[in-house]
Structures are given as structure tokens and as C-alpha cells.
Amino acid sequence: MKKFFDRHSSVATADPDDARRRKILNILLLGVGTISILTPLLFLAGIRSLNPRENTLLIGGSIAALAGTTILYYINQKFSGRIASLFFLVLLTTVFAFSDTPAQIATGRSLFVFTIPIIMASILLTPWASFVFSILGSAIISAFAFSIDRLPNLPAILGYFLIAFVSWLSASSLEQALKEVRDINANLDRAVVERTQALAEALERERIEAGRTRAILNSIADGVIVFDRQWNASLANPAIRSILDLPLELIVGKNFRELIEHPKLSPASRNLLNAMIEHDTQPFGFRIEWGGKTLSVSAAQVYNNRNENIGTVTVFRDFTHEAEAEKLKSSFIAIVSHELRTPLNAILGYAEMFREAVYGPLNEKQTKMVERIIKNTQRLLALINDLLDQAQMEAGKLVIQMQPFKPAELLENLHNLMDKAASDKALKLTSEIDDSLPETLHGDIMRLQQILVNLVSNAIKFTDEGEVHVRLFHLNDYTWGIEVTDTGRGIPESEIPHIFETFRQVEGTATRTHGGIGLGLSIVKQLVNLMNGQIRVSSKLGKGTTFTVTLPLIIS
Numbered sequence: 001m002k003k004f005f006d007r008h009s010s011v012a013t014a015d016p017d018d019a020r021r022r023k024i025l026n027i028l029l030l031g032v033g034t035i036s037i038l039t040p041l042l043f044l045a046g047i048r049s050l051n052p053r054e055n056t057l058l059i060g061g062s063i064a065a066l067a068g069t070t071i072l073y074y075i076n077q078k079f080s081g082r083i084a085s086l087f088f089l090v091l092l093t094t095v096f097a098f099s100d101t102p103a104q105i106a107t108g109r110s111l112f113v114f115t116i117p118i119i120m121a122s123i124l125l126t127p128w129a130s131f132v133f134s135i136l137g138s139a140i141i142s143a144f145a146f147s148i149d150r151l152p153n154l155p156a157i158l159g160y161f162l163i164a165f166v167s168w169l170s171a172s173s174l175e176q177a178l179k180e181v182r183d184i185n186a187n188l189d190r191a192v193v194e195r196t197q198a199l200a201e202a203l204e205r206e207r208i209e210a211g212r213t214r215a216i217l218n219s220i221a222d223g224v225i226v227f228d229r230q231w232n233a234s235l236a237n238p239a240i241r242s243i244l245d246l247p248l249e250l251i252v253g254k255n256f257r258e259l260i261e262h263p264k265l266s267p268a269s270r271n272l273l274n275a276m277i278e279h280d281t282q283p284f285g286f287r288i289e290w291g292g293k294t295l296s297v298s299a300a301q302v303y304n305n306r307n308e309n310i311g312t313v314t315v316f317r318d319f320t321h322e323a324e325a326e327k328l329k330s331s332f333i334a335i336v337s338h339e340l341r342t343p344l345n346a347i348l349g350y351a352e353m354f355r356e357a358v359y360g361p362l363n364e365k366q367t368k369m370v371e372r373i374i375k376n377t378q379r380l381l382a383l384i385n386d387l388l389d390q391a392q393m394e395a396g397k398l399v400i401q402m403q404p405f406k407p408a409e410l411l412e413n414l415h416n417l418m419d420k421a422a423s424d425k426a427l428k429l430t431s432e433i434d435d436s437l438p439e440t441l442h443g444d445i446m447r448l449q450q451i452l453v454n455l456v457s458n459a460i461k462f463t464d465e466g467e468v469h470v471r472l473f474h475l476n477d478y479t480w481g482i483e484v485t486d487t488g489r490g491i492p493e494s495e496i497p498h499i500f501e502t503f504r505q506v507e508g509t510a511t512r513t514h515g516g517i518g519l520g521l522s523i524v525k526q527l528v529n530l531m532n533g534q535i536r537v538s539s540k541l542g543k544g545t546t547f548t549v550t551l552p553l554i555i556s
Helices: 002-010 015-049 052-078 081-097 102-107 109-124 129-147 154-205 209-220 239-244 257-262 267-278 318-354 364-394 407-424 446-462 509-514 518-531
Strands: 222-226 233-236 286-290 293-303 310-317 404-406 428-433 441-443 467-476 479-486 534-539 544-552
Touching: 015 052, 015 081, 015 109, 015 479, 052 102, 081 109, 081 129, 102 129, 109 129, 109 154, 129 154, 129 310, 154 293, 154 310, 222 239, 222 534, 239 310, 257 267, 267 286, 293 318, 318 364, 318 479, 318 518, 364 518, 404 407, 407 428, 407 467, 441 446, 446 467, 446 479, 446 518, 518 534
Parallel strands: 428 467
Antiparallel strands: 222 233, 222 310, 286 293, 293 310, 404 441, 467 479, 479 544, 534 544
């Protein structure tokens, strides 16, 4: 089922961003088409009785929707994803504009539907396209408002632009992250490409010396296949046999197209290799799924002394272990961290029993040693918890648990945890809540508490005198926030863009004095992203730092 879905939703194209957008559009179109088929069937089955005119409209609308999605699917598959996406979004906006009465479109229940194409635009087209559809949605509700002698709904229009901004920011961040991943992969593959090119040149120079060429091929750990101009395999080394799990007889003398049709090759990989043959291109480096393996494939054309193309050399490298390395790393960190927590908790428990004089009174020196044990054990437990959270987020297993909570509880718990740390450094820890913030919100109070404690702990750590102030504020009808301000030493401007990176610490004496592994702010940033929020930081050296977290306002 998954293979069938991937085959009909994926589009073979050289641009990975274009392929991603077109696949998302195909999924949406398949969903709309399915709904178009099921809706009239459900109504005709007796879920709700309709009169003949309503039946005709329902069936006609479903047929029109199915035809439209089919046409857009064909355009997306064969021609242009951007054109298909643009028509889809415009059609969607048009349907929404006539889906309700002018009053409900302008100021009522149908306002929210225009946020759908705004969000989709940044995903299907380009990040800035969300602003175009926010303008279009604003124009539509304004036009309907004027048609019924009312003023345009300014909060809704501002909300559209805020959603457009968030969509633009999210889509831009996603594209930047994907670009960075591709750059990293390109760097990893560059060495393979260089080796491939060097091998192609060596093969041409040593073609007369067949024995020497065979010795070179046999010594290469990567699998190599040499194809002629018609993509017939003329030469292969023994390593390719173990990589593809095929005897050389099924490779040498066969056409590349026969190899592509092998059942072990995934459909998406088959499309990539077919595109390479049909367009006679040699991609910089890409990966294919062969059976249970992930293979890195590089190709280079071979030219003779007259600069004529005489064939292509392809190199297959087993990339399975590298692909699994990150998963194993995360699993290892999670397992080790989990196993360390049990003995550390035991140490902490016994140390606290000594401090409470369960086994008899302690002298002053013994009491100080017990306090050191407790402090360092708590520090180790905090580091281990950070490592576990980081491993969970890297594995995509950390889930936000939404439930009602009171913002006042956040501050009460914060003071219970951090007042002593602040008083130990002769600092004031103050807090306030905006009167306009609702008494009860909906969110993950445990993760919100983790964000707040991390930010306040960081502020106390790098503040030598003055105060740390926490404010919970109500930004607008859709957003609330957390602001943590300190009077500490501040962050150098050059370091601000990097402070949320994993295992990144600001260089200096302070970080060496206070320790840490540079995960706190990275975890805060990732938790805020999981909650669909944003975090900003402003700082001046010698004057202090302010972290501001803004989150969607969800009233229980």
C-alpha cells in the first residue's frame, strides 16, 4: 500500500524542493478526490435525506471537484507543479469565498477558512506566497464587508498577515534546513565523486592494459559498473556482486534498463535512474533503496582523447551503515542516559538521607561533603535529562501533551525551584502576569515549566548582581508569551545567531566556570518549535539579556 501511494504521489524531478512541493500537492489532490467520491455515496446511503435538487447539486459538485482534481493532478505530474499549485489555491480560495453568506464571510464563522490557502501557499509555492494569499483573503472579506455596508474586520486581516508571517518563517526555516542537509550530503558525496572521476580517467588511460584495469577494479571496495554509450554493462568489479546481491552474469552484458526493473529497486529509485538514462545526465550524487540497503550512486561520463563520450562509469557505495549511524547514536544516548539515572538517583537518595541525619549526626566537614555530593549528582541528573530530551527530539518521539493549566502555577513552581538558586547569588527573582492573560490556558505544562526553568537558570547562572524578572504576557487574541530578563553580562552580538545550536556554548571564562554541555537553549528552541511558537533574544554586553517566547493562545 505504501509503495502504491508513493508511486502515485511522488514526481520524478531533479529539483528536490520542487519534488517535495509537488508530492504534497498530489497528496492534497488525492485527498480531495477521495472526499469528492465518498461524499455523495454517504449522502445517497441515507446519512441525510436530500431533495432531488440538492441531490443533483451534490452529485454535480462532486463530479466537478473530481474532474478538477484530476486535471490538476495531471498538470502537476506532467508539466508544472507551480502552475498546478497556483490553480489549486485560487480554486480553493474561490470555493471558500462562495461557501457562506456575505455576513459570515466578512465577520463571522467563515473567516478562518481563508487561513488554509495562506498556510498552504508557503508550502506549495514559495514562502512569500503566503503574503499574497493573505492579501487576497483580506480583499475578499473587505469586499463582502463593503457589500453589506460594514467596515472590514481589521483583527481578522491582521491575523491573516500574522499567519502569513508565521507560515513564511516556518517555510523559510524548513527550506534553509533542507538546503543545509543537502549541503552536508553534498560534502559527504564529494569524495566519492572525486574518486569516481579519477577512476573514469584511469580506466580510459589504461584501457589497453586490460589486466591492470581489472586489478584496479578488483581492489576497489565500492561497486563499479562500466556502461557503453548504449548503457550496456561492459565491465563490473567483484564488489558490486555483494552490494547488489546479484551474480556478475546478471550484470555484465546486460542493459542498465534491465537492472533498473529489478524488484529489489524501490519505485522512487527506479524513477531517478530512468531519468538519468533518458536525459543522459550524471547527477552529483544520489541515494537509492535496493532491498534493505541504502546505496549511494555516483556517475561520470568517460571521454576518449578526441573528447568523445564513450560511456559512463557508475559507482555504488553501501551507505546503509552511515544512514543508520545517526539512529544508533540517538538510541545509544537514550539507553546510556536511562541506565545512568537509576544509580544517580540512588546516590542522591542516600546523600539526602545522610544530610537529614538518618544514620546519625554529621560534623560540619561531613555536611559540606554531602552537600557537594547532592549538588553534583543533581547536576549530572540534569545533564542526563537534557541528553534524553535531545535524543527524543532527534528521533521525533517527543510529543507535546496538551491539557488545561493555570499560568499562575508556572510561576509558583518556578519560585519553588529557583528562589534558592537566586538567593544564593544575592539576586532578586521577580515575576508578574498580565491582567489580560486568561486564568486557564491549554498546553503542556511540564514542557512549559522546562522552558521557563531553563531560561531562568541560564539567567541566574550568568548574572552576578541585580535581578532576574519573569513576565507572562498576553500579546493578542491568538498569542501569549513568556519573557525572561536579567541584568547579567550579556551575549556578544556575534554569538547570538549560534546560541540555540546543539552543544554550542558562548566562549569565555563564564562557561568554563559554570559548566554545562550546551543543550539547554537548544532544547528550549526545539520545544518552542514543537509548540508552534517562536523565541527571540536581545542582549547588550554589560547590561543584560532578554529572551521572549511567543506561543499560540489556546483557551481551555
